[in-house]
Amino acid sequence: MSAYENDYPDHTRTPGYTHGDEPPCNRSANPTLYDVIDARASRRGILVGGLATAVGGLFGAGAAAPAKAQAKPLLGFKAITVSEADSVVVPEGYRVQVLAPWGTPISGTMPAFRAGANSGAEQGMQVGMHHDGIHFFPIGGSSTDGLVAMNHEYVEARFLHATWRGKEMRESGVRVENDRRDADEVLKEINAHGVSVFRARRGATGDWEVVQDPRNRRITAATPMTFSGPVRGSRHVVTKYSPDGTRTRGTINNCAHGNTPWNTYMTAEENWAGYFRNTDRQDQKPNHPREHARYGVATERSRYAWELAASGADEFVRFDASTRGAGPAEDYRNEPNGFGWMVEIDPFDPNSVPVKRTHLGRFAHEGVVFAPAVPGKPVVCYSGDDARFEYIYKFVSARPYDPATASGALLDEGTLYAAKFNADGTGEWLALAPGHNGLTPANGFADLADILVNTRLAADRAGATKLDRPEWGTVDPRTGEVYFALTNNTSRTEAQVDPVNPRARNQFGQIVRWTESRGEHAATTFRWDLFVVAGDVGTSRGANGRALAADSIFACPDGLWFDAEGRLWIQTDMGESEMNRGDLKPMGNNQMLAADPRTGEIRRFLVGPKGQEITGVITTPDGRTMFVNVQHPGATTSPADFAAGKYVSNWPDGGAAVPRSATLVITRADGGVIGA
Numbered sequence: 153m154s155a156y157e158n159d160y161p162d163h164t165r166t167p168g169y170t171h172g173d174e175p176p177c178n179r180s181a182n183p184t185l186y187d188v189i190d191a192r193a194s195r196r197g198i199l200v201g202g203l204a205t206a207v208g209g210l211f212g213a214g215a216a217a218p219a220k221a222q223a224k225p226l227l228g229f230k231a232i233t234v235s236e237a238d239s240v241v242v243p244e245g246y247r248v249q250v251l252a253p254w255g256t257p258i259s260g261t262m263p264a265f266r267a268g269a270n271s272g273a274e275q276g277m278q279v280g281m282h283h284d285g286i287h288f289f290p291i292g293g294s295s296t297d298g299l300v301a302m303n304h305e306y307v308e309a310r311f312l313h314a315t316w317r318g319k320e321m322r323e324s325g326v327r328v329e330n331d332r333r334d335a336d337e338v339l340k341e342i343n344a345h346g347v348s349v350f351r352a353r354r355g356a357t358g359d360w361e362v363v364q365d366p367r368n369r370r371i372t373a374a375t376p377m378t379f380s381g382p383v384r385g386s387r388h389v390v391t392k393y394s395p396d397g398t399r400t401r402g403t404i405n406n407c408a409h410g411n412t413p414w415n416t417y418m419t420a421e422e423n424w425a426g427y428f429r430n431t432d433r434q435d436q437k438p439n440h441p442r443e444h445a446r447y448g449v450a451t452e453r454s455r456y457a458w459e460l461a462a463s464g465a466d467e468f469v470r471f472d473a474s475t476r477g478a479g480p481a482e483d484y485r486n487e488p489n490g491f492g493w494m495v496e497i498d499p500f501d502p503n504s505v506p507v508k509r510t511h512l513g514r515f516a517h518e519g520v521v522f523a524p525a526v527p528g529k530p531v532v533c534y535s536g537d538d539a540r541f542e543y544i545y546k547f548v549s550a551r552p553y554d555p556a557t558a559s560g561a562l563l564d565e566g567t568l569y570a571a572k573f574n575a576d577g578t579g580e581w582l583a584l585a586p587g588h589n590g591l592t593p594a595n596g597f598a599d600l601a602d603i604l605v606n607t608r609l610a611a612d613r614a615g616a617t618k619l620d621r622p623e624w625g626t627v628d629p630r631t632g633e634v635y636f637a638l639t640n641n642t643s644r645t646e647a648q649v650d651p652v653n654p655r656a657r658n659q660f661g662q663i664v665r666w667t668e669s670r671g672e673h674a675a676t677t678f679r680w681d682l683f684v685v686a687g688d689v690g691t692s693r694g695a696n697g698r699a700l701a702a703d704s705i706f707a708c709p710d711g712l713w714f715d716a717e718g719r720l721w722i723q724t725d726m727g728e729s730e731m732n733r734g735d736l737k738p739m740g741n742n743q744m745l746a747a748d749p750r751t752g753e754i755r756r757f758l759v760g761p762k763g764q765e766i767t768g769v770i771t772t773p774d775g776r777t778m779f780v781n782v783q784h785p786g787a788t789t790s791p792a793d794f795a796a797g798k799y800v801s802n803w804p805d806g807g808a809a810v811p812r813s814a815t816l817v818i819t820r821a822d823g824g825v826i827g828a
């Protein structure tokens with residue numbers, strides 16, 4: 153291990169850690185989805201003994217509709233094969249252009265990208281790193297001109313700083329010397345996080361370009377933000393920066409996103425806990441309050457050690473949540489409580505202050521998906537907590553939707569629920585509200601703000617069902633069914649293995665779906681089934697009851713999105729340490745597939761370059777241009793190869809270039825609708 157490599161004992165070194173995961177923190181006795189599946193299958197008289205057998209009994213019994221004759225098939229492209237190439241592969245007749253790679257100038261003085269050599273301040277005027285959730289906001293309803301908003305989930309610091317080249321650096325390593333970090337490197341990492349908003353327009357040649365525009369902006373891990381909803385002004389978010397508990401700085405680890413019915417952008421704070429440390433100890437053991445412990449705040453040094461910036465400036469010191477002052481207004485013991493929220497951004501107002509909407513709960517938000525808003529009915533949205541054995545949540549607004557007046561204020565008053573999946577295919581939404589489901593002062597939940605800051609503990613207490621890392625959700629525009637990706641859970645025990653379809657650990661993931669009672673998204677009960685159990689030809693089960701074929705095998709569903717015509721787009725995130733090897737070898741590089749939920753047919757549409765994940769997808773309103781993000785190409789580069797300047801991927805610039813996350817612009821040569 154190089155002296156330049158950060159060897160602090162972070163949670164990513166813990167046994168069983170999977171890339172992109174937070175440390176398992178759920179020690180409650182609530183059942184897992186597998187317990188539920190097995191119990192349900194048992195009650196139905198199906199041979200119990202493993203997942204695939206049990207799952208086989210579920211298909212056709214739940215919400216799955218039998219294939220019906222269709223006038224026009226939803227999927228009109230020819231499936232592509234798996235690929236391990238360092239390139240983007242799409243079906244015949246499709247065209248791919250790269251837009252807005254990391255470092256593209258968008259605002260301020262428009263500093264040109266200089267691979268690894270831009271200053272921290274320059275990075276704050278350029279597209280960030282590690283593109284994730286993305287949305288296209290048409291300007292004037294256009295399908296050729298709009299504002300793109302996109303997340304930057306995290307950074308690979310070794311590619312961010314050219315001065316680290318030639319050193320043995322691992323993917324997540326940072327350079328610490330004498331327990332200090334270079335302050336401008338820290339600023340650059342902070343500015344490479346957050347959200348980019350920029351105008352994009354199709355030019356005369358058909359290629360899209362980033363356009364300089366007054367609305368272009370970077371929101372970073374340092375941008376001032378406010379809290380709204382029940383936690384605003386509460387004791388939980390009092391800090392030296394905001395003694396009245398109304399403000400904080402920045403958003404971090406922004407994974408998936410959401411688009412509100414009033415056309416704003418919501419960015420999720422996913423694996424934020426490790427960005428903070430709390431070194432408080434008692435009897436030589438870490439001594440964390442529950443709002444740190446249940447989320448996995450680091451005990452020694454944070455993920456990127458931003459708190460060690462040599463300048464000692466307040467904006468960096470705040471990542472150390474250790475108790476130092478006489479009270480919470482004199483230190484940053486509460487700083488981590490300002491994270492784990494959904495953050496609302498108005499992309500059309502560059503001066504708007506992002507708002508953390510606290511009533512949507514505090515956890516490892518993957519994103520948020522809104523049910524179609526209906527005038528006169530509550531606004532409803534769903535959000536998954538992506539960590540092993542965590543939950544799916546739903547928020548129902550107290551006030552009805554009125555298109556004339558709707559705003560983010562609708563998200564400040566309502567009820568947050570956690571999902572309980574019953575063994576008989578029914579489900580319940582458990583209210584996380586004072587006096588409900590044991591959430592009382594006597595049980596340690598003082599009030600609504602206390603419940604929301606400790607959302608995971610509240611869901612534990614309410615009895616929600618532990619799931620296999622809930623990632624993106626999406627709502628079928630034609631049926632109202634809600635789909636969620638459960639990406640994997642390598643902690644599944646041997647006792648749950650099916651000897652016929654051996655899955656010693658759930659490496660492959662599945663997609664669950666449900667229908668709310670009476671078709672009302674605000675309902676408190678639902679019916680669920682599994683849409684697909686991912687895997688290779690021997691371990692999977694598709695919605696048509698058959699195993700997936702070569703054209704459709706995949707693992708680790710993550711991004712999910714229904715387009716306007718009802719195609720379900722499925723994106724994969726096989727972790728860096730697992731992809732292209734072992735049981736995941738048959739799947740090749742991370743990819744995107746399209747499914748017809750009516751027939752269960754799935755076809756592979758796109759495969760990305762080496763070392764990346766495919767995440768984030770949206771089309772223009774006409775469905776003829778699709779934007780897809782490629783995140784962390786080359787992340788599988790070993791420390792030795794990094795030192796030698798040999799990167800696993802040189803995408804998209806080619807040659808010996810450092811790899812860059814970027815957006816793909818996908819069109820059809822004949823100008824048709826993508827996927828049709």
Ligand code: FEO
Nearest residue numbers: 172407422518538
């Ligand atoms: Fe950032 Fe759960 O993927």
Ligand code: CA
Nearest residue numbers: 407623710767
């Ligand atoms: Ca994800």
Ligand code: CA
Nearest residue numbers: 172639710725
């Ligand atoms: Ca993921």
